[in-house]
Amino acid sequence: MEWETVIGLEIHAQLATRSKIFSGASTAYGAAPNTQACLVDLGYPGVLPVLNNGVVRMAIAFGLATESSVAARSVFARKNYFYPDLPKGYQISQYELPIVHDGRIEIRLEDGARKTVGITRAHLEEDAGKSLHEDFHGQSGIDLNRAGTPLLEIVSEPDLRSAKEAVAYMKAIHQLVRYLGICDGNMQEGSFRCDANVSVRPFGRHEFGTRTETKNLNSFRYVERAILFEVERQIDILESGGKVVQETRLYDPDKDETRPMRSKEEANDYRYFPDPDLLPLEIGPEQVEAVRAELPELPWHKRERFVAAYGLSDYDAGVLSAGRAVADYFENVAAGLDDKKLAANWVMGELAGALNKAGLDVSASPVKADAFLGLLRRIEDQTISGKIAKEVFEAMWNGEGDADAVIEARGLKQITDTGALEDVVREVIAANPGQLEQYRSGKDKLFGFFVGQVMKATGGKANPALVNELLKKLLAG
Secondary structure, eight states, X not given: OOEEEEEEEEEEEEOOOSBOSSSSOBOOTTOOTTSSOOHHHHTOTTOOOOOOHHHHHHHHHHHXXXXXXXXXXXXXXXXXXXXXXXXXSEEEEEOSSOSXXXXXXXXXXXXXXXXEEEEEEEEEEEOOOEEEOTTSTXXXXXXXXTTTOEEEEEEEOSOBOSHHHHHHHHHHHXXXXXXXXXXXXXXXXXXXXXXXEEEEEETTOOSOOOOEEEXXXXXXXXXXXXXXXXXXXXXXXHHXXXXXXXXXEEEETTTTEEEEEEEOOOGGXXXXXXXXXXXXXXXXXXXXXXHHHTOOOOHHHHHHHHHHHHOOOHHHHHHHTSSHHHHHHHHHHHTTOSOHHHXXXXXIIIIHHHHHHHTOOGGGOSSOHHHXXXXXXXXXXXXXXXXXXXXXXXXXXXXXXXXXXXXXXXXXXXXXXXXXXXXXXXXXXHTOHHHHHHHHTTOTTHHHHHHHHHHHHTTTOBOHHHHHHHHHHHHTO
């Protein structure tokens, strides 16, 4: 029997506010345990939550970017359950009336195909605390610094049909929230994570199979591997005559498997009811339009513009628009050059390689965009060759100054004097009579040998185009 996979993702994006969703406590990561949780976060009697307006603006921005409806009236509800890291015994979330609903986003798959994925809803909620196990033998500690941190939970329609589609969708949302500046997307710190709802059904059947939910996947690789394991596990159960149990599961990356965590709760298990301490959230059209006016250019629009305005391939445009900081860097460089492709090649090549090697983000690059532009201008005006430019770039990276200073200090100006270069070419030809005879008898590949010898003789400073021109003339005899 052929099986069809059905996947929906619930992505938790931590909103990039400095204070929590209902209190003034800091959201900064890495503080000592239990130093950033105030009485509101802990649910002490007599204190009241006050909604952080920043999270509302961010949710609206996400809704507009995904062509979703932004609700004129949404309601916060209490989701009741009892975990050690949930001090109030309930989580303030949104249930029946979320702030954002009925949206969509287009994703690109590895084979170039495009697919539209529906977004059921995106609702605001507070995060819980965190249980600590490693430092307490036989016991667990509780860190409540994370309690009350604002989250936007983005729930997709069950439109995804493979692990790779799920990863492509998650990457698209990750790129979008970073472009919007509403989430730092740091998956190692848990700022961006997802739960994967997975089921299988025979091909052609309309009804969904029983789904499981694998919690807290915080890397694209884990999402793919957890889904692949879960699909195979469910198919094995069904083909053996068993039934899939609806439950919540955890992914163990060391064993590359999912395992049961708890039985799956239904909504009525949480006994949702409107939070009596918070008024309904009402959003007017003027507030929506104010956010719309501040939206940045979205990544897919930027990608299309790079193709149209700079003549880049779709692949190059995709790489350069993947992150907002890289896109800005590229545009600052390209704006000063006639040859936009030269800027694209160097940003994706030499610069990206150096950043990866150093483990740096482009914002921390020792070679800023204006200095990088200065280097590429010297290639464009033929002061230096591309090969020499790599040496100059390395010197700039190591703090030896701008391109002109390095070129001057190291004597790297390209040789463009035709007479001087012709002398070198003649010497190289005279020094290699055997290769000359073979070339003239039809072994054309030796042309590259002569080019290499001339470049070696000039320390790589000969103008490559001029070398080619002179060699063609003089080798012909």
